[in-house]
Amino acid sequence: MKTRSISAGGGGPLLEVEGLAISLGTMTITTSMSIALERGESIAIVGESGSGKSVTARAIAGLLPSGLDATGAITFDGMSLMPLPERERRKVRGYRVSMLMQDPFTMLNPLMCCGDHIDEMLRARPEFASRAARANEVQRRLEEVGISDPDVARRLPFQLSGGMCQRVAMAAALARDPDLLIADEPTTALDVTSQAEIMKLLADVQRERHMGLILVTHNLRLAFATCQRVYVLYAGSILEVGDAIAIERQPFHPYTLGLLLSDPPVDIRVPNLVAMRGSVPRAAEVVDRCSFADRCDWASAVCRALKPPLVARDGLRFTACLRQDEIQSEIDARRATVLSEEPKRLSPGEARECLVRVNSLAKTFSGGRGRPVRAVRDVSFYIRSGECVGLVGESGSGKTTIGRCLVGLENPTSGDIVIGGISAADYGAMEKRDLARIRRSIQMVFQDAYSTLNPRHSVGRALSEALGASVGATSPATPERVASLLAEVGLSAAYANRRPVSLSGGERQRVAIARALAVKPAILVCDEPVSALDVSVQAQVLNLFRRLQVEHALSYLFITHDLAVLRQIAERIYVLYLGEIVEHGPTEKVIGDPQHPYTRRLVQSIPRGTMQLTR
Known part of the structure; x- marks a missing residue:
């Protein structure tokens, strides 16, 4: 099925991909798909990890890893690329077609x-x-x-x-002034202001050179704000194609709806993020049926019996949903309902106990050639019982350093930290009894859960060791206690036998949270715990944090560069710039009416797509 847009220039399309399918031996990696790009046009390929976005982009660029095979046709500026030997492909790649990687x-x-x-x-x-x-x-x-x-x-x-x-x-x-740039997650590892600057640069260069752009991303806000058309991929198949504005206003496929509702809006706080259940299956497992059926609320027997073709639905809109005509009104109604629900009002925290108080905290590191680097300067804040406090700023603003000082991974140069009434500025100087109390009171959840888990140890062993350090750990860490801990974070007991390498990013983060909960802490320091996750998994983990906060009266210091995430979880926000707090206050006020120029820049840097999700 051709999915060409109205031509943006003369001379035919810049890129035409027809029937592209990728396999590993006899295993299907992506099914037959078609993609078109006009000269000077920008398109986005979006979807969760495992959808086939990056491998499709690499196939177009002729950079498939060894062992993977591609079939179909790729025509670039009238030239058929698939039959070309590698020597000839190199004359195109890097000169006329270039690729910008995530890292x-x-x-x-x-x-x-x-x-x-x-x-x-x-x-x-x-x-x-x-x-x-x-x-x-x-x-x-x-x-x-x-x-x-x-x-x-x-x-x-x-x-x-x-x-x-x-x-x-x-x-x-x-x-080399390429005609086509393929940008594969070019801003995933960057903070929101750097992300905005990079995407503006890309847009400016594209416009000046009339260059084609393929943006590969899981960030829907970024795709809608940057690109003219969007291709939605899932389990190696294209499920929806269309104009970015049209898809954002009215998604046709249930999967596209799920992605949109999972993405935390920056302009409102929703009662609960709509997290899609389950995870992306392998393409080989769903080659003969609707790949999204197992996660779809509207799936019927016909969806599991047939592979839906990608067909035109409305002008240049395409979708691979057999029941789209039947369920479109329900899709529209669900989105309207979610965005119109009134969020639970956050209760005032004035009467709550103050668990953490930081006074005039400063941290200076030794820099190159003996030059000191002042990472944190005169920072003061507090966290009440059962409260989530957000710490937001760009990379290098001092956020992580503050979090590490709270849990004793760094010692501040000056200032004081009081946790549960105990001075905790220097863990090495504390009495043994106080140190044990502090370590049980406060735990940390890191951004990269995989690096904090021993790859040789099972999940059960990691949690058993954590349970052995819990309050009054006189009884052994039985399989029942491990299973109970896994249940707290929404995982079955069977996960105890698995190792980190066999887990998805969201599952690893749940295990990391479970391990932190093992000692029954009062405070969790969460350092960018959802920044590396797909929007659907991010929604699941954010909802988990919300539930645990209520059930265990947990307090959070939530460190992030994403104000949209903080809007959904934090009661108060402290904004850091170059190691100093430049603004703080209730979340709604800081985001809705920022006073400091830097806070305004952070808010303005958030990609918002083409429309506002306002009531």
């Missing part, structure tokens, strides 16, 4: 200066034969992506922030 550190050689990455791309062009000409062009290319400091060209990647490295990687990807 800039995988694109940049850690032993090469940043400017050399761009210089390398320019050497084949005769006008840059001399070193001086290339040096001038390197600086011009860096300025094009917002880097005006000439010293950056001489620095190594590790000496730059993630946002700066992504700018360098973008400059290198654009150095």
Whole structure:
């Protein structure tokens, strides 16, 4: 099924993909799909992890990993790419088709200066034969992506922030002036302001050069705010295609609806995020039926008996749902209902006990060449019993350093931390009894759950060890106690026998939360616990945090760069900038009516798509 848009320019489409299917031996990775891109057009390929987004993008670029095979047709500017030998594909890839990866550190050689990455791309062009000409062009290319400091060209990647490295990687990807740029999750690892800057740069460059752009992302807000058309992928199949504005206003497929409702809105607080149950199946498991049927509230017997084709429904809208005509009114009604529900009002916390009080906290690290780096400066805040307090700011603002000071992983240079009435500024100087009380009172949930779990140990062993350190741990950590702990975070007892490598990102984070709960803490420090998760899994974990807060009267210090996430969970927010608190107050007031210029910049940096989710 052709899914071309109305031509954005003469001379035919820039890219046509017809019947592209990817396999590993006899195992299906993606089913037959068609994608079209006009000259100067931007399209987004969206979906959860495991949907086939990145592998499809790599197939288009001719960068499939060894062992994977692609069939079908890929035509670029009238040239058929699939039959070309690798030697000929290289003349297209990197010159006319370029790719920007998610992690800039995988694109940049850690032993090469940043400017050399761009210089390398320019050497084949005769006008840059001399070193001086290339040096001038390197600086011009860096300025094009917002880097005006000439010293950056001489620095190594590790000496730059993630946002700066992504700018360098973008400059290198654009150095040969490609006709098509494929950007695979280019902002996932960045904070919201860096994300906004990178996407603005991409949009500006695309417009100036009339370049085609394929954005691969799980961030729907980003896709709707950036691209003209959207392809929704699930389990290796395209489920919906259409104009970004039209899809955002009225999704046709239940999966698209699920993604939209899972995404936390920034302008309202909803009672509960609508989290889709289950997870993405392998494409090979659903090749002969609707891939979304097991997670769909409208699935019927026919959905499990037939593979829905992608068919035109409304002009240039396409969907692969056999029952779309029957259920469209119900899809519309569900979205309207969710967005119109009144959230539970947060109860005033003035009478609640103050569990954590931080006074004039400062932390200075030793920098390069003996230069001190002041990561945190004169920070004061408090957390009440049963309260969620948000700590928000860009990368490098000092958020994580504060969290690590609270749990004793860093010692502050000055200031005081009081937890449960005990001074906890220096864990090493505390009496043994007080230290044991503090360690049971406060626990930390990290961003990367996988790195905090021993890959050689089963989930059951990890939780048993944590239970052994719980309050009054005189009884053994029995399988029943482990199962009870898993049930707290919505996992079955069978997970006790599994190892971290066999778990999804959301399941690992649930295990990490269960381990933190084992000692029955009063406070959880949550450091970017949902930033690496798909929107649907993020919704599940945020709902879990909400439930645990109510059931256990937990207090949270919730560290994040995402104000939309904080809108759904935090009662109060502290905004950090360069290690200092520049604004604080109730969540609704800070986000709805920011007073400090930096807070306003954070709010304005959030991609909001083409419409506001207001009542």
